[in-house]
Amino acid sequence: MLSKQDKELIAEIQSGLPLASHPYAEIGERVGLSEQKVIQRIGSLQAGGVIKRMGIVVRHHELGYTANAMVVWDVPDERLDEIGELLGSQDYVTLCYQRPRRLPDWPYNLFCMIHGQKRERVLQIIDAIVESEDLADIPHKVLFSGRRFKQRGARYL
Amino acid sequence: MDAVDRAIINRLQEGFPICDRPYLTVAKQLEITEDDLIGRIDAMLGAKQLSRFGPMYHAERMGGGLSLCAMSIPDGEFERVAEQVNRFPEVAHNYARDHRLNMWFVLATETPKRMGEVLGEIARTTGYPVYDMPKQEEFFVGLKFEV
Incomplete structure (x- = not known):
């Protein structure tokens, strides 16, 4: 469980780090902690995995990555681990998750993301993976993203 | 740049x-x-080239709920429903995708219990069912865009 102090700290930094030479001191001033204490708490939240990492999130559209494909697979349950590991290890695959099927409308249980600058190139990459890894018997579908309606970080507090 | x-x-x-x-x-x-x-x-x-600069949280370890959700919305209704969905502060991002399930968004809630409530509220508000597909296993995550 997170302490009240950690929750306050998380709430204070979730919208972004101050752009100043001592950012952690500034956060400390807002929540009534010393710079060293803020550094120690954030370090420990990161070591404990509550914070996955500090850094930036890019807006991939603005950086030219406009072909963003969610590739979904209908994998027999007994082959999920094997194929999940296999797809997760491919170059260009940035995420690979198992998610539940929602039958009858949605039979797919393995999701991966491939981002590229052009659709044709992304489709070539997917074809190459299917061929080289012998996945032709695993039904898959490619869902490119169209318009983006909202992109911001999740807020928890 | x-x-x-x-x-x-x-x-x-x-x-x-x-x-x-x-x-x-x-x-x-x-x-x-x-x-x-x-x-x-x-x-x-x-310039909106970066969306955020700060911590990336691990939703489940924060004690929160996180799920990928999809809806099937007829063309003429898409704008209205997108607006209604995006009004929920728990909706983190929302993309149109080319499939019968054509609206895909991420829901992040303060507690797992709140997830069920928000899913219900979205379905009631929009009049369309929501399919939620929380992560069951993570095989790889290495999202990084070389520029």
Whole structure:
């Protein structure tokens, strides 16, 4: 469980780090902690995995990555681990998750993301993976993203 | 965007130091000044090339709920429903995708219990069912965009 102090700290930094030479001191001033204490708490939240990492999130559209494909697979349950590991290890695959099927409308249980600058190139990459890894018997579908309606970080507090 | 901006983006997707002078540390690695680094991050946030600069949280370890959700919305209704869905503060991002399930968004809630409530509220407000597909297993996550 997170302490009240950690929750306050998380709430204070979730919208972004101050752009100043001592950012952690500034956060400390807002929540009534010393710079060293803020550094120690954030370090420990990161070591404990509550914070996955500090850094930036890019807006991939603005950086030219406009072909963003969610590739979904209908994998027999007994082959999920094997194929999940296999797809997760491919170059260009940035995420690979198992998610539940929602039958009858949605039979797919393995999701991966491939981002590229052009659709044709992304489709070539997917074809190459299917061929080289012998996945032709695993039904898959490619869902490119169209318009983006909202992109911001999740807020928890 | 020039070579220095690109180097900053590539570097900061790998993490940010937790120490007294983190900007100075990164600036030295990139052989620029601390002021230049701060100014460029500020400019890229302003130009919306970066969406955020700060911590990425692990929703489940925060005690929260996280799910990928999809809906099937007829063309003529899409704008109205997107607006209604995006009004929920728990909706983190929302993309149209080319499938019968054509609206895909991420829901992040403060507690797992709240997830069920928000899913119900979205379905009631919009009049369409929501399919939620929370992550069951993670085989790989290495989201990084080389620029």
